[in-house]
Amino acid sequence: MRTGVMWSRIRVWQDTGQGSLSERERGVFRGQGTLRLLYKHRGSSESLPQAQSTSPGCSSTMAPSAFKNFLVTFLMPEKCYERFFVNFHMNGACLRFVMSRVMGFLILLDTLLxxxxxxxxxxxxxxxxxxxxxxxxxxxxxxxxxxxxxxxxxxxxxxxxxxxxxxxxxxxxxxxxxxxxxxxxxxxxxxxxxxxxxxxxxxxxxxxxxxxxxxxxxxxxxxxxxxxxxxxxxxxxxxxxxxxxxxxxxxxxxxxxxxxxxxxxxxxxxxxxxxxxxxxxxxxxxxxxxxxxxxxxx
Missing domain, CATH: 1.20.1260 (Ferritin)
Known part of the structure; x- marks a missing residue:
């Protein structure tokens, strides 16, 4: 009975944007990333919780790519990566940080090589x-x-x-x-x-x-x-x-x-x-x- 009520609340939230979801109800969609799509459909400005997937089938999508590892390790903090490549937002502070890091590498190459x-x-x-x-x-x-x-x-x-x-x-x-x-x-x-x-x-x-x-x-x-x-x-x-x-x-x-x-x-x-x-x-x-x-x- 509780499961049926939970799904009803979710459908109402999805279709009308009314009501709110509990943490347990949000957790139903965390595995496949459906909650992110629902937030986008609703147009909510509420910040999304960070989802940690434990499903074996999602390991390939949730695992950090080599590209991300390279950028986060050498060029930018993870929050700047999220702004650039997830939210597609050009943040001025992050741009200055990346430019400083790139120019630092250029100076090091000039000095050493x-x-x-x-x-x-x-x-x-x-x-x-x-x-x-x-x-x-x-x-x-x-x-x-x-x-x-x-x-x-x-x-x-x-x-x-x-x-x-x-x-x-x-x-x-x-x-x-x-x-x-x-x-x-x-x-x-x-x-x-x-x-x-x-x-x-x-x-x-x-x-x-x-x-x-x-x-x-x-x-x-x-x-x-x-x-x-x-x-x-x-x-x-x-x-x-x-x-x-x-x-x-x-x-x-x-x-x-x-x-x-x-x-x-x-x-x-x-x-x-x-x-x-x-x-x-x-x-x-x-x-x-x-x-x-x-x-x-x-």
């Missing part, structure tokens, strides 16, 4: 033709500034270890440029002198000097791109310049632009990173459009 494709290309081709030594030296200086700053301020290694990796890769690129130009001994002496200079600056330099170096690293990086673009233009060729390294540098610049806009609010840093991104676009165009360069030389 931007120099690696260039290094591997030089080793693979056994040549450093087309690479500007001045540009490489400016990059070496730019990447050494954060390392000196971190050591001087006794930051833990995990806070600047990726900068040390980038610095090591860039130092290897400078040495290979000298090596393939027949200047092996000057290259070795330069690396030894550079290592000693880093140690002395990090250990004994005044705080004002360290701060000035940190402030000058971004202008040095921008200048390095200007010199490399000028070398490409003069040679009518990009030589052994790695397109992947340029692409990662451009992506990292986009990440820094977003961070400077959203978190720091420093307009000078934003303008500097924007200029850096534009120069990376110029280098990328030079690498990806060699036909235009050849036609110009002809």
């Amino acid at each position: 931007a120099q690696l494709p260039q290094l591997l290309k030089i080793l693979w081709r056994r040549s450093a033709d087309g690479l500007s030594l001045t540009s490489a030296l400016l990059q070496l200086y730019a990447f050494s500034c954060p390392v000196v700053y971190a050591i001087a301020h006794h930051f833990p290694l995990f806070a600047w270890g990726e900068r040390l990796i980038t610095l090591t890769q860039t130092a290897a690129i400078v040495f290979l440029i000298l090596y393939y130009r027949g200047r092996t001994l000057p290259g070795i002496l330069f690396l030894l002198a550079f290592g000693g200079a880093i140690f002395l600056l990090a250990s004994y330099a005044a705080a004002a000097v360290v701060s000035a170096m940190q402030a000058s690293c971004l202008p040095a990086l921008i200048a390095s791109k200007v010199f490399q673009a000028g070398t490409n233009h003069s040679n009518d060729s990009t030589g052994q310049l790695s397109s992947l390294s340029v692409l990662l540098s451009w992506a990292g610049s986009l990440g820094f632009i977003f961070v400077s806009l959203q978190e720091t609010g420093n307009w000078l840093a934003t303008v500097s990173h924007t200029l850096s991104a534009c120069l990376s676009c110029v280098l990328l165009a030079q690498v990806l459009c060699p036909d235009a360069t050849k036609k110009k030389s002809e």
